[in-house]
Amino acid sequence: MTHYDRVEKVSNFLKNKINFIPEIAIVLGSGLGKFADEIEDRIEVPYEEIPLFPKSTVEGHVGKMIFGKIAGKYVVAMQGRFHLYEGYDVLDVTLHVRVFKMLGVEKLIVTNAAGAINFDFKVGDLMIIKDHLSLFSPSPLMGANDERFGTRFPSMGEAYDREMIAIAHEIAKENGIRVQEGVYSYCQGPMFETPAEIRALRGMGADAAGMSTVPEVIVAVHSGIKVLGISCMTNMASGILDIPLTHAEVMETGKQIEKSFSKYVREIIAKL
Numbered sequence: 001m002t003h004y005d006r007v008e009k010v011s012n013f014l015k016n017k018i019n020f021i022p023e024i025a026i027v028l029g030s031g032l033g034k035f036a037d038e039i040e041d042r043i044e045v046p047y048e049e050i051p052l053f054p055k056s057t058v059e060g061h062v063g064k065m066i067f068g069k070i071a072g073k074y075v076v077a078m079q080g081r082f083h084l085y086e087g088y089d090v091l092d093v094t095l096h097v098r099v100f101k102m103l104g105v106e107k108l109i110v111t112n113a114a115g116a117i118n119f120d121f122k123v124g125d126l127m128i129i130k131d132h133l134s135l136f137s138p139s140p141l142m143g144a145n146d147e148r149f150g151t152r153f154p155s156m157g158e159a160y161d162r163e164m165i166a167i168a169h170e171i172a173k174e175n176g177i178r179v180q181e182g183v184y185s186y187c188q189g190p191m192f193e194t195p196a197e198i199r200a201l202r203g204m205g206a207d208a209a210g211m212s213t214v215p216e217v218i219v220a221v222h223s224g225i226k227v228l229g230i231s232c233m234t235n236m237a238s239g240i241l242d243i244p245l246t247h248a249e250v251m252e253t254g255k256q257i258e259k260s261f262s263k264y265v266r267e268i269i270a271k272l
Contacts, residue, residue, distance in 0.1 A: 003091055003098075004146050006052050010095065011102035013051055018043055018067050021104035022076040024269055025225075027096070027216060029081065029112035032232060034258045036079045038266055039068035047080075054092045056080035065096075071270035076100065083212055085190035090140045093212075094219040098149065101223040107164065107272055108220045109265065111230045114210035115192070115237035117202050118182060123236060124257055126179045126264065128168050129160055129229030133185040133206050134214040141222060150222035159221050164228035164272065171267045177260060182207025184231055186214035198237045209237055228268070232257060 001009075028035055047055050047063045056063040062079040069075065082093040100108065116125065145152040165181070172179040185201045187193055189211035193201070201209055208231050220227050 007098040020074045022074045024075045024107045025100040025105045026077040026109045033079045035262045042068040054082045090138045094140045094215050097219040107226045109228045112210045112213045113234040114208040114231040116233040117237045118207040125233040127231040128181045129184045131183045140215045154222045161226040167271045185209045
């Protein structure tokens with residue numbers, strides 16, 4: 001079975017579960033899954049029920065695809081994503097983005113929990129992603145290119161859509177929400193980065209580091225989907241504070257900001 005066949009089979013299964021075309025997809029990162037409660041007229045599909053689909057194994061990632069409406073718009077949300085550190089390959093961790101495209105999705109909002117590298121950032125800040133670093137990780141586009149998915153050499157010159165970024169800033173200003181803007185660095189994990197790695201990433205221009213998102217964005221751009229990325233600063237990156245980093249800290253910060261985060265993303269969707 002080719003990867004295209006796999007995507008098509010998953011897409012056809014999900015199309016039989018819904019009677020609409022979702023225009024916006026949302027991928028919810030660690031500690032941010034409660035946003036899915038905002039979805040109205042919801043149809044929940046556990047990953048376990050989807051043929052040829054990966055299963056989420058990380059705490060804070062419920063493992064459901066949820067269809068419905070937010071602010072009058074048809075959406076699909078991933079309540080939990082997949083990571084290379086779970087043992088999946090790069091095609092597995094981006095499969096859902098290919099499926100989104102085949103379902104008719106035109107815009108993607110990717111969210112994540114990240115460690116703040118920029119000294120001006122604070123725990124709890126939201127960062128609108130303007131660009132990313134992914135120099136040492138496998139590309140989801142390696143191997144033979146299927147033109148049905150996209151071109152062989154897609155440009156990443158504007159991976160994050162400028163119009164969607166402008167809307168995100170506008171909504172933040174209107175609602176008094178503190179947001180930053182910066183560069184997200186993708187690190188494979190599952191270990192948190194070393195202080196030396198964080199210093200190197202800061203020198204390359206990174207403002208935050210995390211273990212997800214970039215493979216999904218690459219595939220979305222390859223597919224012609226417009227992308228908005230939002231990172232929640234759930235901790236200061238390694239070496240900035242003299243305390244050990246834990247996933248529990250990530251989850252706790254996510255819980256603290258879930259209400260303001262949910263309102264923020266809902267308002268953005270209303271404007272898209």
